[in-house]
Amino acid sequence: MESVLAAAVNEFAVRGYDGVSVRTLGQALGVSHNLLHQRFGSKEALWQAAIEWAFGPLVAAMNEADDERRDPLDRLWTSIRTFVRYSADHPDLLRLMDLEGASPSWRLDYLADRFIAPVLARTTELLDSLERQGAIQPIPHVITYYLITSGAGSLFARIALTERLFGSEPLQSDQYDRYADIIADVIVNSLRPGNRDGSHWVQPS
Numbered sequence: 001m002e003s004v005l006a007a008a009v010n011e012f013a014v015r016g017y018d019g020v021s022v023r024t025l026g027q028a029l030g031v032s033h034n035l036l037h038q039r040f041g042s043k044e045a046l047w048q049a050a051i052e053w054a055f056g057p058l059v060a061a062m063n064e065a066d067d068e069r070r071d072p073l074d075r076l077w078t079s080i081r082t083f084v085r086y087s088a089d090h091p092d093l094l095r096l097m098d099l100e101g102a103s104p105s106w107r108l109d110y111l112a113d114r115f116i117a118p119v120l121a122r123t124t125e126l127l128d129s130l131e132r133q134g135a136i137q138p139i140p141h142v143i144t145y146y147l148i149t150s151g152a153g154s155l156f157a158r159i160a161l162t163e164r165l166f167g168s169e170p171l172q173s174d175q176y177d178r179y180a181d182i183i184a185d186v187i188v189n190s191l192r193p194g195n196r197d198g199s200h201w202v203q204p205s
Contacts, residue, residue: 017047017105051110055093084153084183085176
């Protein structure tokens with residue numbers, strides 16, 4: 001059933017919720033409409049199952065990577081790096097968020113309340129703590145959020161544009177770790193108060 005859910009995520013990310021039906025998804029997968037209907041019951045249930053399958057592991061990866069015993073700046077670096085690296089392997093998630101984030105809907109509420117808000121709350125608490133310590137500049141969190149998500153993740157989500165402008169190298173899987181490290185470095189450096197005087201954030205060992 002994982003192949004069905006993966007295909008559903010891709011279809012919803014490419015065509016949008018209104019552009020997908022259980023029947024057309026069944027045709028794309030080469031399975032019967034009745035099979036999908038019996039398994040999920042409705043398009044809404046199929047969407048929810050696909051979203052749980054796709055976004056649940058991302059939240060789990062973010063939580064697992066965040067060790068509160070480590071240096072706060074290292075925690076921030078690791079959080080950014082984890083998100084970018086996961087996005088590289090799962091570009092459909094950001095594509096789907098671009099579509100669902102464009103207008104209010106029950107689906108946006110589901111995504112925001114169940115997956116985004118818990119991670120955002122944890123990250124906001126970390127950013128607030130770093131600001132109080134003077135470790136980072138007091139930048140509005142909305143800016144930081146979109147630098148990490150839409151900004152960094154777009155490299156992988158907009159595959160056709162990336163390849164058209166920069167070639168295929170950034171999209172090769174053996175480059176994912178390097179690019180995730182660079183993105184995390186750049187964002188953390190940009191937040192630090194000393195970023196204008198040539199200082200550089202180096203990932204702690």
